Amino acid sequence: MSSKTLVYILKRMLLAILTVWIVITVTFFVMRAVPGGPFMGEKAITPAAQAALEAKYGMDKPLFEQYTTYLSDIVTRFDFGPSLKNRGRDVIDVISDGFKTSIPLGLSAASIALVTGVILGAVAALRRNKFIDKVIMVITTAFVSMPSFIMGSLLLIVFAVKFPILPANGAAEGGLILPIITLALYPMAYITRLTRSSMLDVLGQDYIRTARAKGVSPAKVIFKHALKNSLIPVATYFGPMLAYIVTGSLVVEQIFAVPGIGRAFVSSITDRDYPMIMGTTIVLAALIVIMNLVSDILYKVIDPRITLE
Amino acid sequence: MKLRKLLAVVLACTFVLSMAACGGNDNATDPTAAAPVQSLAVCLASEPDTLDPALNASVDGATMVAHLFSALAKWSQDDNGNLVIVPECAEELTEGVENEDGTITYTYTLREGLKWSDGQPLTAADFVFSWNRAAAPATAADYCYMFDVIKGYKEVEAEADGAQLAVTALDERTLEVTLYNKVNYWNELLAFPVYMPVREDVVANEAWATDPSTYVCNGPYTITAWEHDSVITLTKNENYFDAASVTMPEIKCYLSDDANNMLTNFKNGSWLLIDDVPTAEIPALKTEYPEEFVVAGQLGTYFVCWNVNETLLPADSALTGAEKEAAQAEIRNALGLLLDRNYIVEAISQAGEMPASTFVGSGLTDADGTEYIQNAGPSDEFTGYFDVNAVEENFTAAVEVLKKYYTFDEATGMFTNAPSLTYIYNTNDAHQAIGEYIQGAFASIGFTLNLENQEWNTFLNTRNNGDFSVARHGWVADYNDPITFLDMWITSSGNNDAQLGKGAHAEFKGYSIDLTPFGYDVVVENGTWAETYDVIISYVKSCGDVETRYALMHYAEDLLMSTGCINPVYYYTDIYMLNSSVKGFYSNPLGYKYFMYTTVE
Numbered sequence: 001m002s003s004k005t006l007v008y009i010l011k012r013m014l015l016a017i018l019t020v021w022i023v024i025t026v027t028f029f030v031m032r033a034v035p036g037g038p039f040m041g042e043k044a045i046t047p048a049a050q051a052a053l054e055a056k057y058g059m060d061k062p063l064f065e066q067y068t069t070y071l072s073d074i075v076t077r078f079d080f081g082p083s084l085k086n087r088g089r090d091v092i093d094v095i096s097d098g099f100k101t102s103i104p105l106g107l108s109a110a111s112i113a114l115v116t117g118v119i120l121g122a123v124a125a126l127r128r129n130k131f132i133d134k135v136i137m138v139i140t141t142a143f144v145s146m147p148s149f150i151m152g153s154l155l156l157i158v159f160a161v162k163f164p165i166l167p168a169n170g171a172a173e174g175g176l177i178l179p180i181i182t183l184a185l186y187p188m189a190y191i192t193r194l195t196r197s198s199m200l201d202v203l204g205q206d207y208i209r210t211a212r213a214k215g216v217s218p219a220k221v222i223f224k225h226a227l228k229n230s231l232i233p234v235a236t237y238f239g240p241m242l243a244y245i246v247t248g249s250l251v252v253e254q255i256f257a258v259p260g261i262g263r264a265f266v267s268s269i270t271d272r273d274y275p276m277i278m279g280t281t282i283v284l285a286a287l288i289v290i291m292n293l294v295s296d297i298l299y300k301v302i303d304p305r306i307t308l309e
Numbered sequence: 310m311k312l313r314k315l316l317a318v319v320l321a322c323t324f325v326l327s328m329a330a331c332g333g334n335d336n337a338t339d340p341t342a343a344a345p346v347q348s349l350a351v352c353l354a355s356e357p358d359t360l361d362p363a364l365n366a367s368v369d370g371a372t373m374v375a376h377l378f379s380a381l382a383k384w385s386q387d388d389n390g391n392l393v394i395v396p397e398c399a400e401e402l403t404e405g406v407e408n409e410d411g412t413i414t415y416t417y418t419l420r421e422g423l424k425w426s427d428g429q430p431l432t433a434a435d436f437v438f439s440w441n442r443a444a445a446p447a448t449a450a451d452y453c454y455m456f457d458v459i460k461g462y463k464e465v466e467a468e469a470d471g472a473q474l475a476v477t478a479l480d481e482r483t484l485e486v487t488l489y490n491k492v493n494y495w496n497e498l499l500a501f502p503v504y505m506p507v508r509e510d511v512v513a514n515e516a517w518a519t520d521p522s523t524y525v526c527n528g529p530y531t532i533t534a535w536e537h538d539s540v541i542t543l544t545k546n547e548n549y550f551d552a553a554s555v556t557m558p559e560i561k562c563y564l565s566d567d568a569n570n571m572l573t574n575f576k577n578g579s580w581l582l583i584d585d586v587p588t589a590e591i592p593a594l595k596t597e598y599p600e601e602f603v604v605a606g607q608l609g610t611y612f613v614c615w616n617v618n619e620t621l622l623p624a625d626s627a628l629t630g631a632e633k634e635a636a637q638a639e640i641r642n643a644l645g646l647l648l649d650r651n652y653i654v655e656a657i658s659q660a661g662e663m664p665a666s667t668f669v670g671s672g673l674t675d676a677d678g679t680e681y682i683q684n685a686g687p688s689d690e691f692t693g694y695f696d697v698n699a700v701e702e703n704f705t706a707a708v709e710v711l712k713k714y715y716t717f718d719e720a721t722g723m724f725t726n727a728p729s730l731t732y733i734y735n736t737n738d739a740h741q742a743i744g745e746y747i748q749g750a751f752a753s754i755g756f757t758l759n760l761e762n763q764e765w766n767t768f769l770n771t772r773n774n775g776d777f778s779v780a781r782h783g784w785v786a787d788y789n790d791p792i793t794f795l796d797m798w799i800t801s802s803g804n805n806d807a808q809l810g811k812g813a814h815a816e817f818k819g820y821s822i823d824l825t826p827f828g829y830d831v832v833v834e835n836g837t838w839a840e841t842y843d844v845i846i847s848y849v850k851s852c853g854d855v856e857t858r859y860a861l862m863h864y865a866e867d868l869l870m871s872t873g874c875i876n877p878v879y880y881y882t883d884i885y886m887l888n889s890s891v892k893g894f895y896s897n898p899l900g901y902k903y904f905m906y907t908t909v910e
Contacts, residue, residue: 036766041366041451042783044773044803048446048466049453056449087359088516089537097537156573168573169580171539171563257565257574259538267355267566272766 004307009297016289023285024074024278028067031277038084038272057084059274070278080282081275085268091279098261098280102253105176105260106245109183113241117188118234121195122227128200136192143189148248152182152255170258179256183248187241191234199230228302235302239295243288346909348559349891351582352574353902355566356538361518362505363443366451368900369584371502373562375901376543378505378528379550381417381436381484382496384897386906392897394496398423398431398506398527398550402496405488411853412460412475412487415495419482424548425508426524426531433478439506440476441465452503455787458495460487491853494790501788529555529905538564555905556893572886581888581909582902588739591659594886601886604661608898609785609881610670610794611662613648613732613747615641615874618812619778622714623726631819631835639710641873642693646707647750649700650878657742660884664697665877669791669866670784672880672898676859681791682880685866690823693870708754723755731759734781735768743878744781775808782806785881789898791862792849798869799846800839807874810838820868824848827857827864842868 039045039053054060058069073079080091124136143151155178160168167175202208203226211221250262261280268276300306354369362374375383383397396402398419405413423431442448444456444465456462456474464472475487488495498504508525517523521532529552530543543560545552563580565571571583572590586594586602594602621640622628628636650664663671667685675681687694695703711717715724732747734740744760751758758779763771772780784804786793796802800810808814820841824831829848833841845865852858869875883900893907 034767035770036764037770040766040769040773042769042785043366043451045449045451046446046454046466046803048468049449049451052446052449085358086356086519087361087364088519094537101539153569156570160573161576164577167579168570168577169563169565171536172579254567255570257563257567257570259536259564263355263538270765 005300009293012293012296016286016293019289020282020286024071024282025067027278027281028070029063031272031274032063034272036272038274040272053084057082070275074282080279083273083276085271085273085276091275094264094276095261095279095283098259098264101170101176101258102249102260102262105179105183105252105258106242106249108176108180109245110187110241112180112184113187113191114234116184117191118195118227118231120188120192122199122222122230124192124196125199125203125230126222133196136196140189140192143185144193146186148182148186149251149255151185152179152252155182156255168256170253170256170260175256176258179252179258182252182255183245186248187237187244190241191237194233194237195230198233199226202226202230205229232299232303235295235299238298239288239292242291242295246284246288348561349557349582349904349907349909350561350563350580351584351902351904352563352565352571352580353584354564356564359518360524360532361512362502362507363439363448363450363452364518365502371899372901372903373541373543374502374505375903376528376530376560376905377524377526377532378502378507380500380502380505382499384500384901384903386895386903390895392895394500397500398436399484399499402499405491405495407491408487411490413491414485414487416479417484417486419484420550421482423527423550426526426546426548428548429508430481431506431508431527432481433484434481435506435508436484437476437478438509440504441474442507442512443503444474450503452501452787455498455501455503458488458490458492458498460489462489490851491855493855493858494788497788497790530560540564557904557907560904575886575888578888581891582885582894582904584885584902586884586886588658588660591884595659598886600889603885603887605883605885605896605900606672606898607785607881607883607900608670608672608789609783610665610668611658611781611783611878611881612665612668613645613876613878614772614780614782614807615876616775616778616780616806617808617814617872617874618775619730621728621730623716623728625726626714631817634814634817634819636714638871638873639692640714641876642871643707643710643873644751644756645873645876646695646703647754648747648876648878649750650697651700653743653746654879657746658739658879661882662879663882665880666695666697667866668869668875668877669794669862670786670880673786673789673791676856681859685863688867691867691871693867693873711754718755721755725755727754727756729757729759730778731761732779732781733761733763733768733771733777735765736762740781772806773803775806775812780806783881786899791859791866792846795849795862795865795869796846799843801843807872809842809872809874814838822864822868824861824864827861 039050058066073081083089083091083094086094120136124133127133156168159166159178166178167173169175170179208221208225211225249260250266252258253260253262264276265280265284268280353372357365357367357370357373359365360370360373360377362378365371365374379397381397381399382394382402385393385395387393399417400420403415403417405415407413419433425431440456443450444453444462446453446466446468460475461473465474477485479485506527511517511523511525514523521535524532529546529549531546532541533544534542541562541564543562545555545558549555568585568587571580572586574580575583621637622633654662654664667682669681669685671680671682673681675684711724716726718725732744734744741762748758748760771777784794784797797804798807798809799805805811815837818835818837820836820838822833822841822845831844842865845861845868849858849861849865852861883896887894890910891907892910894904896902
């Protein structure tokens with residue numbers, strides 16, 4: 001790795017930290033400006049109880065002091081504080097519990113999407129305008145245009161109600177199969193189409209014709225020359241795909257009752273569970289920032305002509 | 310080549326990862342297979358905020374807590390299927406003895422050999438500790454006020470030094486408690502979760518109620534596994550004194566807040582009880598599952614709440630002060646008359662609700678044991694009541710009243726200078742549908758009602774601060790006594806969203822009450838809200854005579870209804886779905902479900 005690249009990566013890491021800090025600051029103050037509070041309910045609690053809770057969680061202090069305390073707790077002790085809603089639990093516990101489900105869910109969806117998408121895309125490109133290409137294109141068009149909550153509900157009705165072969169709740173054994181498929185279909189279809197068009201583009205290039213003309217075996221032409229270069233656009237899609245899986249996960253976890261980080265994130269906002277909102281936001285922001293960085297580095301690995309600076 | 314290697318590695322990794330992630334899931338159990346009778350799978354709601362009986366404030370949490378803890382009394386089903394309060398930890402629910410100062414002392418003997426789930430003995434001192442803990446402001450329990458009937462609560466609430474409730478352990482098995490005065494619903498309080506015992510050394514660990522390993526209880530079940538946001542497993546507690554009667558060895562409480570997901574799992578037989586269904590599915594479910602779709606009574610009322618301080622009269626109205634408020638009360642009541650409650654429950658909400666014309670909900674009992682709402686209604690002294698079935702008469706009457714204050718165009722049948730109002734509700738299809746209906750009813754006579762939905766927490770805040778003109782509201786009782794509905798409208802109440810006695814309304818002197826028929830030497834002519842309503846409620850709270858007390862509560866409700874700030878819509882029902890293979894199940898009017906005596910056929 002050249003020193004230029006190293007400097008670039010270092011710069012990007014600093015930028016990542018800065019981004020996360022901005023996210024923390026903005027979220028902290030915006031969240032506190034939103035009406036409502038963590039101790040509100042259909043039935044109002046007594047003023048004494050309200051005061052006791054605010055004192056207990058340090059919410060009686062000036063807002064800026066709460067902000068600095070929060071930042072220093074994270075930096076010095078990696079302490080995200082207690083959840084205000086799930087009394088007695090720490091934010092970090094809730095988040096790590098959520099990740100135990102969300103990481104396998106997201107990774108499986110991403111890998112299925114990547115592998116199947118690239119294979120289908122390549123097949124479609126190589127069999128251009130043949131029957132199989134048309135079938136793949138029709139199906140992927142459908143998947144790309146269908147939002148995940150519709151896809152999820154559809155899969156639920158078919159595989160959990162009409163033909164009950166898979167469970168409908170994420171907690172049951174095998175409960176992650178349907179959510180993984182739901183989550184994978186859109187990026188898979190997208191990658192298929194991406195691979196197909198870029199492969200077609202590459203297959204028309206002069207150097208492919210040259211390779212074929214000089215007698216390189218068809219398999220070598222496809223895997224070494226064509227596929228390699230047609231994967232560049234797919235690599236650029238890596239970052240957006242991750243963002244999709246993280247946000248798509250919010251919907252999918254709801255539909256399938258999957259105990260993941262997405263549900264924790266959404267409910268923390270409706271509950272005004274301030275430390276929980278901060279914790280999940282920070283973690284998700286950091287995840288996206290890091291994965292975008294990885295995506296950029298991957299980009300260079302696939303296409304050495306690209307310089308990172 | 311480098312790339313091929315990389316690609317191969319990436320491919321290999323992704324396959325391995327996807328296999329690993331799906332691994333173990335491949336042999337998914339067939340959800341259609343009959344559930345083993347050793348375990349009952351149910352879904353009440355999402356992860357409960359807490360399973361600490363003192364801190365819990367939700368109905369689903371209360372259901373679980375009712376399986377995990379036993380208090381002095383509990384809800385049970387008698388041989389005729391009626392719900393009754395029976396002794397639990399106490400050998401019997403004794404009558405109180407009246408003291409010279411009017412306070413009442415109860416003495417309870419605990420059953421012999423009561424144990425905690427870890428085997429340690431449970432003593433009267435545990436109750437003393439638990440009640441004081443739950444009542445203390447520092448604990449910040451939502452339901453701390455449930456102890457306000459026990460002598461000493463006022464000092465505890467004020468955080469006076471060393472203040473304690475008047476509850477003492479005379480010996481290991483004898484508990485003595487003194488109440489300020491006679492309380493009709495005392496036995497019901499004894500069965501309420503906040504009155505359940507917890508052990509001092511257990512709760513010293515703040516996280517005790519979040520982990521099965523630290524969760525020590527004394528009820529029919531213990532928590533043996535808790536996958537957060539996923540499932541809580543309750544297993545029969547062999548140290549429970551009545552373990553022999555518990556027929557269901559294990560209950561799995563799945564945690565989901567998505568009604569569609571719940572329904573899917575109910576339909577495919579995975580879950581045998583679900584406590585929520587999608588509103589849109591109700592009509593279909595009623596015909597598809599006539600036996601399994603259950604509509605149970607609930608002690609609650611859905612109503613339209615007006616902000617008393619909102620000006621409704623036209624800008625050119627000459628009315629001011631007391632006359633203005635009297636006119637506005639009349640207007641609010643008239644607008645409330647435009648609604649056809651029967652249509653709302655039959656065509657919109659569709660969950661078997663009962664149309665409401667009074668504020669205190671159905672299912673509450675009166676002094677003589679009859680239903681309270683049967684005796685509520687038209688009063689000679691106050692206005693505000695109506696007949697829910699006289700839809701057309703109500704409508705005509707409403708228009709006649711409104712004609713006094715607004716310009717009516719006979720040709721179009723519309724009022725031309727009516728104010729434009731905004732109705733707020735929390736985001737929910739059912740609330741929206743009712744809002745749209747009210748909007749249509751108002752529009753039919755020229756009143757503009759804009760609809761504004763707000764996210765739940767924002768909505769609570771807006772409504773509580775009085776930043777609204779008209780709002781959706783609902784209230785569900787904590788125990789079977791009308792005071793749980795009525796004391797929310799006293800001036801100082803944190804739930805007084807109508808802003809009665811607050812802001813400009815604090816100065817309004819237009820309420821007259823005469824308490825002499827109830828034996829109190831109180832007559833107020835043109836008093837403020839605080840001088841009238843608050844006074845009646847304070848007498849209700851200190852009244853020892855059952856009949857007088859109930860008469861006072863009816864009187865308070867009459868006064869409340871005359872303000873027009875409350876337009877009752879319907880009395881709530883509790884809907885749930887119960888698989889017909891489950892026998893021995895019951896639920897109480899507060900919506901708690903009981904699974905311990907169930908069997909699955």
